[in-house]
Amino acid sequence: xxxxxxxxxxxxxxxxxxxxxxxxxxxxxxxxxxxxxxxxxxxxxxxxxxxxxxxxxxxxxxxxxxxxxxxxxxxxxxxxxxxxxxxxxxxxxxxxxxxxxxxxxxxxxxxxxxxxxxxxxxxxxxxxxxxxxxxxxxxxxxxxxxxxxxxxxxxxxxxxxxxxxxxxxxxxxxxxxxxxxxxxxxxxxxxxxxxxxxxxxxxxxxxxxxxxxxxxxxxxxxxxxxxxxxxxxxxxxxxxxx
Amino acid sequence: xxxxxxxxxxxxxxxxxxxxxxxxxxxxxxxxxxxxxxxxxxxxxxxxxxxxxxxxxxxxxxxxxxxxxxxxxxxxxxxxxxxxxxxxxxxxxxxxxxxxxxxxxxxxxxxxxxxxxxxxxxxxxxxxxxxxxxxxxxxx
Numbered sequence: 001x002x003x004x005x006x007x008x009x010x011x012x013x014x015x016x017x018x019x020x021x022x023x024x025x026x027x028x029x030x031x032x033x034x035x036x037x038x039x040x041x042x043x044x045x046x047x048x049x050x051x052x053x054x055x056x057x058x059x060x061x062x063x064x065x066x067x068x069x070x071x072x073x074x075x076x077x078x079x080x081x082x083x084x085x086x087x088x089x090x091x092x093x094x095x096x097x098x099x100x101x102x103x104x105x106x107x108x109x110x111x112x113x114x115x116x117x118x119x120x121x122x123x124x125x126x127x128x129x130x131x132x133x134x135x136x137x138x139x140x141x142x143x144x145x146x147x148x149x150x151x152x153x154x155x156x157x158x159x160x161x162x163x164x165x166x167x168x169x170x171x172x173x174x175x176x177x178x179x180x181x182x183x184x185x186x187x188x189x190x191x192x193x194x195x196x197x198x199x200x201x202x203x204x205x206x207x208x209x210x211x212x213x214x215x216x217x218x219x220x221x222x223x224x225x226x227x228x229x230x231x232x233x234x235x236x237x238x239x240x241x242x
Numbered sequence: 243x244x245x246x247x248x249x250x251x252x253x254x255x256x257x258x259x260x261x262x263x264x265x266x267x268x269x270x271x272x273x274x275x276x277x278x279x280x281x282x283x284x285x286x287x288x289x290x291x292x293x294x295x296x297x298x299x300x301x302x303x304x305x306x307x308x309x310x311x312x313x314x315x316x317x318x319x320x321x322x323x324x325x326x327x328x329x330x331x332x333x334x335x336x337x338x339x340x341x342x343x344x345x346x347x348x349x350x351x352x353x354x355x356x357x358x359x360x361x362x363x364x365x366x367x368x369x370x371x372x373x374x375x376x377x378x379x380x381x382x
Binding site: 050052053070081104105106107118119121123125126128130164166170171172185204206208213214215216 | 304305306307324326328333335337353354356358360362364365366367368370372374375376378380382
């Protein structure tokens with residue numbers, strides 16, 4: 001009886017040990033898997049795809065600093081996987097210089113706030129002007145636009161400029177230089193004039209004939225109205241103020 | 243004598259349990275809210291109190307990279323405002339609904355796109371929002 005109990009005890013001990021070892025092995029595997037999943041999740045949460053556009057303010061080594069379209073400074077890293085494209089055939093990190101305009105798509109690291117560029121494209125960004133027409137010069141087909149920051153822009157409206165009038169019903173109707181009036185609100189997409197630094201050339205222009213001038217623009221009505229209606233008595237005799 | 247003590251203890255325990263149960267029942271009943279006291283709470287998106295013009299674009303997010311060229315635009319402004327949405331290839335107008343929300347679809351180019359939103363109120367106030375929205379089917 002004692003022998004039987006001893007054998008039974010030993011068998012139980014062996015199986016318990018084996019089972020314990022197996023459990024330990026499975027636990028270790030689960031822990032490893034958990035760690036790997038957690039690491040991958042953290043990695044995915046930390047990095048996301050992003051695209052930015054802006055003007056180069058500095059370059060050094062494999063780092064490009066740009067000022068994005070909203071005026072924020074962004075730091076971009078490039079590596080051997082980064083692809084460069086431009087209208088010029090050969091374009092790489094060494095060709096990028098200050099004032100260049102770039103479109104960059106890559107991986108944004110939320111922790112370091114840097115972008116690891118995957119695609120760098122050389123682009124041409126326009127200047128967006130939102131303001132009121134303060135002057136029209138029919139001789140050279142140019143308008144002066146005053147914005148909320150009291151800044152004036154001299155803009156040439158050319159035959160290639162796509163002009164639209166925003167009608168009261170919400171439709172955009174094709175327009176032209178002759179339809180633009182002083183004190184109208186305008187939205188202009190412009191590019192620098194290659195021959196004159198002080199002038200811009202409009203690529204797109206939108207004017208809003210049914211809306212009064214922006215009250216936030218310190219617009220002084222010293223401009224001579226384009227069409228002055230002189231009151232008449234009806235008999236053809238013009239009335240002039242005393 | 244001992245038996246009587248046990249019976250008395252049992253009866254006392256039973257009475258104690260009954261009293262405690264009754265008290266608990268009354269307490270729970272007091273917490274019950276009648277159906278006519280229940281109010282419906284509706285989550286309302288806050289609208290700026292100021293009458294000045296505002297423009298918020300919910301979709302697409304700035305710097306978002308999308309896999310499709312067709313992009314849904316959702317946003318909110320004052321209901322009287324006029325909206326202009328300009329993409330590299332198109333110029334769109336949108337009319338806000340009664341609650342000021344608006345929605346439209348635009349088509350973008352492959353690569354980085356500059357999308358500009360301009361809202362203009364009937365008094366001439368203007369708000370501009372500029373976003374970079376990229377389209378890429380590349381896996382990186």
